[in-house]
Amino acid sequence: MKTPKRLQPLLDDGFIDEVLRPLMSGKEAAVYVVKAQDQLRCAKVYKEASKRSFHNQAEYQEGRKVRNSRQARAMQKRTRFGRREQEEAWQNAEVDALYRLAAADVRVPKPHGFVDGVLIMDLILDGDGDVAPRLNDVELTAAEARDYHQVMMREIVKMLSAGLIHGDLSEYNVLLAPEGPIIIDLPQAVDAAANNNAERMLTRDVDNMARYFGSFAPELLSIDYAGEIWSLFQLGNLSPEAPLTGTFKRSEKSADLAGVMREIDAALEEQARRTGGEEEGEQGDSEEPDDEWQDR
Secondary structure (H helix, E strand, O other): OOOOOHHHHHOOOOOOOEEEEEEEEEOOOOEEEEOOEEEEEEEEEEEHHOOOOOOOOOHHHHHOOOOHHHHHHHHHOOOHHHHHHHHHHHHHHHHHHHHHHHHHHHOOOOOEEOOEEEEEEOOOOOOOEEEOOHHHHHOOOOHHHHHHHHHHHHHHHHHHHEEEEEEOOOHHHHEEOOOEEEEOOOOOEEEEEOOOOOOHHHHHHHHHHHHHOOOHHHHHHHHHOHHHHHHHHHHHOOOOOOOOOOOOOOOOOOOHHHHHHHHHHHHHHHHHHHHHHHHHHHHHHHHHHHHHHHHH
């Protein structure tokens, strides 16, 4: 096949040996099967912002660090430099997440380098040596669904124990390899401790997995792992080995909004009284030194 323009520099520099064929083209990137160091791998070529369709990046980017204040201002103002920096940060987020999660023994493709907007990583194969299918392309028995659901809950726990949430987890970005599910597509991964949307995203990821596997094993639809996992995380008790019961009970007590407002009003009134008293005291104190100065 004709070598894509974005991959030619990697061929020239010896990062890859051969481009074999296109694998898929999605909203974020085009992926190719390549050979590198006599191994089949995939090359993920990120699309430019103007050529991709993934929206609502702001909620995912909250809490991500930038190099300096100049970069932050440029990204906020959406200047040309800022857009370029934002694209680089968006791509680096997946690269960083892959390395971080691979080190935490999470089931993700092993990364092998990131060069000029191209990510080289393991190619996930099925038992016949073909590219592994996505979960949405397979039919499962109820027993398989229960087993894989447990695997995915454990992987979500391992991810969160490493401080990350996938943020867009579904049957469309999980591959089924002979050893079990493998999680892919992580450019929207979020820092669980720095993003105000973290709990909602974790719940969505967990619920998506329950919904999918529950279509083969309906009893999974009634299990609530999200609340349990998040509660353990908030309390500092989450670890890759943390046992899960799936019987987390959410508080059914409704918030006393009227009581909260009364407390706020009382606090404001008390603050107003204190401020008024301090101002009167300050005025009285300011007159006494003047009298002493006059006496002198």
